[in-house]
Amino acid sequence: KAGVTQTPRYLIKTRGQQVTLSCSPISGHRSVSWYQQTPGQGLQFLFEYFSETQRNKGNFPGRFSGRQFSNSRSEMNVSTLELGDSALYLCASSPGPGQEQYFGPGTRLTVT
Amino acid sequence: AQSVTQLGSHVSVSEGALVLLRCNYSSSVPPYLFWYVQYPNQGLQLLLKYTTGATLVKGINGFEAEFKKSETSFHLTKPSAHMSDAAEYFCAVSARGNQGGKLIFGQGTELSVKP
Numbered sequence A: 001k002a003g004v005t006q007t008p009r010y011l012i013k014t015r016g017q018q019v020t021l022s023c024s025p026i027s028g029h030r031s032v033s034w035y036q037q038t039p040g041q042g043l044q045f046l047f048e049y050f051s052e053t054q055r056n057k058g059n060f061p062g063r064f065s066g067r068q069f070s071n072s073r074s075e076m077n078v079s080t081l082e083l084g085d086s087a088l089y090l091c092a093s094s095p096g097p098g099q100e101q102y103f104g105p106g107t108r109l110t111v112t
Numbered sequence B: 001a002q003s004v005t006q007l008g009s010h011v012s013v014s015e016g017a018l019v020l021l022r023c024n025y026s027s028s029v030p031p032y033l034f035w036y037v038q039y040p041n042q043g044l045q046l047l048l049k050y051t052t053g054a055t056l057v058k059g060i061n062g063f064e065a066e067f068k069k070s071e072t073s074f075h076l077t078k079p080s081a082h083m084s085d086a087a088e089y090f091c092a093v094s095a096r097g098n099q100g101g102k103l104i105f106g107q108g109t110e111l112s113v114k115p
Helices: none
Strands: A005-007 A011-012 A018-022 A031-036 A043-049 A053-057 A064-068 A074-078 A089-094 A106-112 B003-007 B010-014 B019-026 B030-037 B042-048 B055-059 B062-068 B073-078 B087-094 B108-114
Touching: A005 A089, A011 A018, A018 A089, A018 A106, A018 B055, A043 A074, A053 A064, A053 B087, A074 A089, A074 B042, A074 B073, B003 B087, B010 B019, B019 B030, B019 B087, B019 B108, B030 B073, B042 B055, B042 B087, B073 B087
Parallel strands: A011 A106, B010 B108
Antiparallel strands: A005 A018, A018 A074, A031 A043, A031 A089, A043 A053, A064 A074, A089 A106, B003 B019, B019 B073, B030 B042, B030 B087, B055 B062, B062 B073, B087 B108
């Protein structure tokens, strides 16, 4: 089976812009979670989707949003980008809630 | 609230030596426990997990971990380090039930392996 894929792999944006990141889960997996990884804060949970519904949400401002489509693919959006949003954004898929998560390679976002 | 503490942000061992990476968790009920490894410029790879049953869990690449409820620990070990084990290792917990999709990670331990 193909693993979790994330596009794009690298992205450079300017402060104030918005960005959309995409994640395709492993075939048959219905849960998708998103994480932000930075040197200072480490790995932090953003949100989790299952069957197109957000099940859990981390402690991030409303500028961070996401959605899941009927084919389980997911997108996350960050509006009004700030310098502090520069990070590696990781997507993980699992067969269902509470099961082990498999991570994609991440999208490296740089905000200038 | 759940939390994870990894003791030692950096561990250095010689090739062939024992690898021991420490992880302690805080949770009101026994959580699910995981170890992940991250190589430079890559995502996280699942090494092993504990959900229920046998407390000694074997994973990929010769790693294993033991869940000790009394010590709230889930330390990762490997009898003999290889150069290819050099990477960053993360311990993570998740709740059982409805919160199960949210992983809480420790700060990570960077493992260096000296020839």
